[in-house]
Amino acid sequence: MWRNALLSPSRHRCHLQLFRSPPSLHPFAPARPDLARRYSCSASPSQSVSADSISAESGDLSSRFGEAVQLGRHYGRCYWELSKARLSMLVVATSGTGFVLGSGSAVDFGGLCWTCGGTMMVAAAANSLNQVFEINNDAKMKRTQRRPLPAGRISVPHAAAWASSVGIAGTAMLACQANAFAAGLAASNLMLYAFVYTPLKQIHPVNTWVGAIVGAIPPLLGWVAASGEMSLNATILPAALYFWQIPHFMALAYLCRDDYAAGGFKMLSLRDASGQRTSLVALRNCLYLVPLGYLAYDWGLASGWFCLESSLLTLAISATAFSFYCHRTTHKARKMFHASLLYLPVFMSGLLFHRLTGDNSLTQDCSLEVSKPLLDRMDKDEEPMHEGADVKQTAGGGGPRPPVAYASYAPFPFLPVPSYVSST
Known part of the structure; x- marks a missing residue:
């Protein structure tokens, strides 16, 4: 019985060769095609996709991603140069300084960030429009002929669309996050720089003084954004x-x-x-x-x-x-x-x-501690003044002169004309 159960060496080798044969030569392959699919490494339960097509698709995606990154770098560089980023950062620094000076004792850092961001966008728009209008002039100058527009790295409609969108967004940001006064100053300064100063550069040397006015407005913008008044x-x-x-x-x-x-x-x-x-x-x-x-x-x-x-x-x-x-x-x-x-x-x-922050809390605290008899005595001392006594309260009297009186010491175009009000 056990002897019949044992296989001879030749029959044993035949059985091993039978089960070691590939699926295509296996005797069960014609009758069980699902076994052949089971032996395949590239098969899936729902569909069969070749390895070559997968690698081709992955290579296509990576190439598209690389092209997108390269295109983003190209236009980012063009926008950076159109905006004159270093000059715009200087404008932002002056606007931020004006904001801090106009804030008093408490500085709203959120408002400071919004003001600087809006100022940066408006300055970038003004500089971009300046290059759009001066593309032919920049092409003739050595220090500007490699800019994006003269070099042909970006088209004029594209640059104009960039400048318009950034300028509108920056003005809207100032109007929503600061106040309408600051947004109006920003929009006016953009118009003055792009549509007055830029063409004047090709007409008359007075353009330098107009450009100086443009550069003087950003700190005033920051002050107005912080305090709401000038x-x-x-x-x-x-x-x-x-x-x-x-x-x-x-x-x-x-x-x-x-x-x-x-x-x-x-x-x-x-x-x-x-x-x-x-x-x-x-x-x-x-x-x-x-x-x-x-x-x-x-x-x-x-x-x-x-x-x-x-x-x-x-x-x-x-x-x-x-x-x-x-x-x-x-x-x-x-x-x-x-x-x-x-x-x-x-x-x-x-x-x-x-x-100086101008904190008057100490003065207010001291005024609350004044006794009532002292106030009565002060009222008695002031009675002759109300009865028609000759009081010298003119602006040029012995009292301290108002700060506006010093505006005549130098020809400051930004300072108002001194006004001396005499009492009647």
């Missing part, structure tokens, strides 16, 4: 920016006068071969910066330390302008240009560090 103290930083830009641009126009001539721009330096008028204008506006530190102290915006630091800083930049006036060379102009680059961040940092 006061006399809000004009200190805009006045500094206005007068600072004149020597800054004069030095740049003197250094790049050949490039500006090739581009067709009408700058003062092109009509001044000797450079005397250019250097004199730069020196005069540097001297206009001297009283600003005193005005900031006198009007209660900053402490006396800022008055001292601002005076020393302004005298330093005035010294470089005077050196350029005496020796009208490229080296002296570049030295004044570098001094102007250093002046603005130091001035704004000092103004922020030494600013």
